[in-house]
Amino acid sequence: xxxxxxxxxxxxxxxxxxxxxxxxxxxxxxxxxxxxxxxxxxxxxxxxxxxxxxxxxxxxxxxxxxxxxxxxxxxxxxxxxxxxxxxxxxxxxxxxxxxxxxxxxxxxxxxxxxxxxxxxxxxxxxxxxxxxxxxxxxxxxxxxxxxxxxxxxxxxxxxxxxxxxxxxxxxxxxxxxxxxxxxxxxxxxxxxxxxxxxxxxxxxxxxxxxxxxxxxxxxxxxxxxxxxxxxxxxxxxxxxxxxxxxxxxxxxxxxxxxxxxxxxxxxxxxxxxxxxxxxxxxxxxxxxxxxxxxxxxxxxxxxxxxxxxxxxxxxxxxxxxxxxxxxxxxxxxxxxxxxxxxxxx
Amino acid sequence: xxxxxxxxxxxxxxxxxxxxxxxxxxxxxxxxxxxxxxxxxxxxxxxxxxxxxxxxxxxxxxxxxxxxxxxxxxxxxxxxxxxxxxxxxxxxxxxxxxxxxxxxxxxxxxxxxxxxxxxxxxxxxxxxxxxxxxxxxxxxxxxxxxxxxxxxxxxxxxxxxxxxxxxxxxxxxxxxxxxxxxxxxxxxxxxxxxxxxxxxxxxxxxxxxxxxxxxxxxxxxxxxxxxxxxxxxxxxxxxxxxxxxxxxxxxxxxxxxxxxxxxxxxxxxxxxxxxxxxxxxxxxxxxxxxxxxxxxxxxxxxxxxxxxxxxx
Numbered sequence: 001x002x003x004x005x006x007x008x009x010x011x012x013x014x015x016x017x018x019x020x021x022x023x024x025x026x027x028x029x030x031x032x033x034x035x036x037x038x039x040x041x042x043x044x045x046x047x048x049x050x051x052x053x054x055x056x057x058x059x060x061x062x063x064x065x066x067x068x069x070x071x072x073x074x075x076x077x078x079x080x081x082x083x084x085x086x087x088x089x090x091x092x093x094x095x096x097x098x099x100x101x102x103x104x105x106x107x108x109x110x111x112x113x114x115x116x117x118x119x120x121x122x123x124x125x126x127x128x129x130x131x132x133x134x135x136x137x138x139x140x141x142x143x144x145x146x147x148x149x150x151x152x153x154x155x156x157x158x159x160x161x162x163x164x165x166x167x168x169x170x171x172x173x174x175x176x177x178x179x180x181x182x183x184x185x186x187x188x189x190x191x192x193x194x195x196x197x198x199x200x201x202x203x204x205x206x207x208x209x210x211x212x213x214x215x216x217x218x219x220x221x222x223x224x225x226x227x228x229x230x231x232x233x234x235x236x237x238x239x240x241x242x243x244x245x246x247x248x249x250x251x252x253x254x255x256x257x258x259x260x261x262x263x264x265x266x267x268x269x270x271x272x273x274x275x276x277x278x279x280x281x282x283x284x285x286x287x288x289x290x291x292x293x294x295x296x297x298x299x300x301x302x303x304x305x306x307x308x309x310x311x312x313x314x315x316x317x318x319x320x321x322x323x324x325x326x327x328x329x330x331x332x333x334x335x336x337x338x339x340x341x342x343x344x345x
Numbered sequence: 346x347x348x349x350x351x352x353x354x355x356x357x358x359x360x361x362x363x364x365x366x367x368x369x370x371x372x373x374x375x376x377x378x379x380x381x382x383x384x385x386x387x388x389x390x391x392x393x394x395x396x397x398x399x400x401x402x403x404x405x406x407x408x409x410x411x412x413x414x415x416x417x418x419x420x421x422x423x424x425x426x427x428x429x430x431x432x433x434x435x436x437x438x439x440x441x442x443x444x445x446x447x448x449x450x451x452x453x454x455x456x457x458x459x460x461x462x463x464x465x466x467x468x469x470x471x472x473x474x475x476x477x478x479x480x481x482x483x484x485x486x487x488x489x490x491x492x493x494x495x496x497x498x499x500x501x502x503x504x505x506x507x508x509x510x511x512x513x514x515x516x517x518x519x520x521x522x523x524x525x526x527x528x529x530x531x532x533x534x535x536x537x538x539x540x541x542x543x544x545x546x547x548x549x550x551x552x553x554x555x556x557x558x559x560x561x562x563x564x565x566x567x568x569x570x571x572x573x574x575x576x577x578x579x580x581x582x583x584x585x586x587x588x589x590x591x592x593x594x595x596x597x598x599x600x601x602x603x604x605x606x607x608x609x610x611x612x613x614x615x616x617x618x619x620x621x622x623x624x625x626x627x628x629x630x631x632x633x634x635x636x637x638x639x640x641x642x643x644x645x646x647x648x649x650x651x652x653x654x655x656x657x
Contacts, residue, residue: 123481126501127405133501197484201406232394233404241399252484280481283404301397
């Protein structure tokens with residue numbers, strides 16, 4: 001297998017590349033991103049590219065890439081602008097799929113990491129979304145619109161290229177020690193926001209399951225769309241109780257205006273898609289992916305508990321310092337210098 | 346991963362002697378025991394979900410703890426105010442899923458709590474009540490409604506509850522058309538939606554149990570409705586009830602003590618293959634109409650024998 005990973009500079013990308021390197025059936029791993037990898041990688045080749053991947057078609061052809069792992073989609077609208085969301089999620093995916101679908105392309109598998117944000121959160125929603133259901137309200141935020149547009153490109157790609165296995169994984173809200181999401185930011189606050197009178201259900205995925213599911217989809221043939229989420233749902237009040245944080249109510253009316261001062265003072269940014277989640281919550285049906293044989297490591301309650309443990313440790317020892325920094329000349333030295341004694345056959 | 350302890354070492358000679366006497370059936374059992382390992386639950390370092398939970402809210406937002414409190418509070422209302430009286434309770438299945446359908450009345454429906462409370466108390470079975478998803482938009486009320494067993498009326502929710510979880514699900518096919526009708530139209534059933542409830546029961550492969558309810562109509566009768574105010578407040582209807590005329594705003598929370606009588610009709614088993622993509626529309630409408638007729642006939646029958654609105 002010759003794998004190309006997009007978003008090597010993101011947490012997922014680096015973790016996945018590390019995992020792929022360990023496997024015997026993976027010949028080469030090429031990582032693409034605008035930023036440097038976060039974790040030390042042994043033989044993954046890092047290529048710095050612009051966010052719209054204009055260079056991709058050349059890499060695919062030159063390196064005979066047969067599997068593309070597209071992890072570089074942004075879901076956190078608090079840490080990127082609307083422009084960047086559009087550029088990365090829509091234009092990036094479009095260029096990626098154009099390169100993968102070009103005439104004579106060696107690509108045989110595409111795995112995309114998407115989000116359950118595409119379902120939205122609305123009072124008309126079913127208790128849990130199945131993969132074939134569509135959202136009940138029109139998307140109003142840039143992140144949701146960009147993900148839906150990216151999904152339509154992927155659908156077209158799968159239709160035009162029946163010889164390519166296309167897998168799309170929709171991850172529910174992710175929590176974990178090593179990753180910042182809108183929810184982990186909110187739960188790290190001394191007090192956690194809620195909307196007065198609402199206590200919706202949430203379903204979480206542990207970061208290990210994100211990695212596990214992506215790896216599973218890369219190494220097995222599981223075409224189609226799948227929801228990825230831990231078993232069970234928890235009401236928001238219980239999530240906060242497990243993490244051990246008191247809640248402060250936001251007004252149920254004009255909530256978006258009420259959080260504006262918090263945004264402006266940089267206390268916390270609660271984007272509109274998070275506010276509608278705090279009001280109505282979201283559950284997804286995770287049974288389809290289980291039927292493919294994947295076993296989850298964490299349930300929703302287990303995910304929240306693991307996050308709470310990490311948080312307690314963090315309170316004692318403070319922020320973990322990143323132990324690794326990518327330096328291009330050092331990496332080149334270790335990989336290509338004749339001075340290095342290589343023991344592998 | 347830990348394995349169950351190995352069986353104790355046995356005396357081989359004695360075992361051989363016994364083997365000669367063994368009947369073949371027993372042998373088969375022994376062999377299968379040694380060949381097919383008993384599945385051992387994987388021992389993960391994750392604590393079980395039950396140990397992590399701080400509350401008991403289930404996948405539907407229902408909490409047995411909240412429900413028990415609600416039952417304690419509501420029980421005097423059920424017993425001494427409405428004096429609910431059941432007939433034909435044996436028609437409600439004691440296990441497996443079933444879709445309960447009933448006629449719907451009163452400006453703020455009094456029949457849903459009576460049926461849910463009654464079935465839970467009499468049969469010790471949880472009942473999930475499907476209702477307008479507009480409930481979800483109301484702060485506090487929406488949460489309490491959900492904790493006490495309310496579920497937004499989405500076809501997929503009903504299917505999961507009935508098919509996947511084999512629960513009792515209560516639905517009022519008339520919907521707001523039933524609760525929003527004038528007092529002069531009491532006990533005249535409205536249209537039963539588009540028969541969606543029949544289709545769900547068919548798909549889930551569960552019986553439909555119709556219930557005729559007498560008493561709810563008189564507990565909060567609507568005398569007059571304002572279309573303009575309803576449109577302004579974005580409500581399905583804006584009623585002036587006899588209760589508010591008598592008691593003012595308190596009337597919004599006060600029911601008249603009408604005597605409740607509930608008759609459970611025999612369950613209807615729809616003789617179709619479950620889990621089909623779609624069902625014949627004519628068949629669905631026919632069944633829906635049949636159930637509506639049955640409830641209507643039962644209501645007329647019960648009203649014929651009713652001597653007093655208040656004493657039954």
